[in-house]
Amino acid sequence: MRDLGVGFGFLVQGQRWVARHGKQYGFGxxxxxxxxxLYVAALGSLILWGGDLVAWATPFADDWSSPWQGIFRGFLTVVLFALALLLAVLTFTAVTLLIGQPFYESLSESVDRDVSVDGTAPESGLPLWRDLWVSARDSVRVLARAGLWSLLLFGLGFVPVVGQTVIPVLGLFVTGFFLTEELTSVALQRRGIELRARLTLLRTRKTLVWGFGTPLALAFLLPVVAVFLMPGAVAGATLMTRHLLEEENEQDDDETETADDETRANTV
Known part of the structure; x- marks a missing residue:
């Protein structure tokens, strides 16, 4: 439970950081x-023509009598929009990070410089086009994982009682994890850490990740809120990244010291 509070604390710290740095916030x-x-246009189009799309995809229902045809196609239209909305929440961060790679890279570096002792920030050393390619490639891989989870949770949503109670909560936690992965990727990619290692790092501290990402996932259900929280979320993810890597380095140092002590004991 303590890690949940610590994770949420990094989210709050990120929002406070951008509040003190108005220029970075504006660019973000x-x-x-x-x-x-882009998303409002896509969802708006789905609202306008979703019914026509469902009718085109279900020609077998053309001869159904009223009201069953309307109920069936109306239900599918609602399901289609709900699935599109879930995918929009899951992909909003990835698409925004891809579009805003130079913006968020600069913001994340500024956070690193601001909190580091020597005023420096890690740099990937890669040209911009290479950073964009790596970011796009990793985002597709993460979204594929998130998409599989979405389909699974969508199917479980039809289970009576559980589908209306447990599954939505579980969906928030899953979304929170993948949101955190996307946000921390800005700072971790700059440090040369590959996707598989990033996922491993976050899985070792799931409670901390959920504390950061789950409230954000809940807030991101409103796209307008997501826009205004995004810069602070990147800043908070950078702060959390530093915390996770510092803990990992301390653990590695402790394991090395223990191994050295055992070696000396065996030698004696």
């Missing part, structure tokens, strides 16, 4: 606004 809003316009 631009990618989210662009993504919001």
């Amino acid at each position: 809003l631009i990618p989210g606004l662009i993504t919001l316009v």
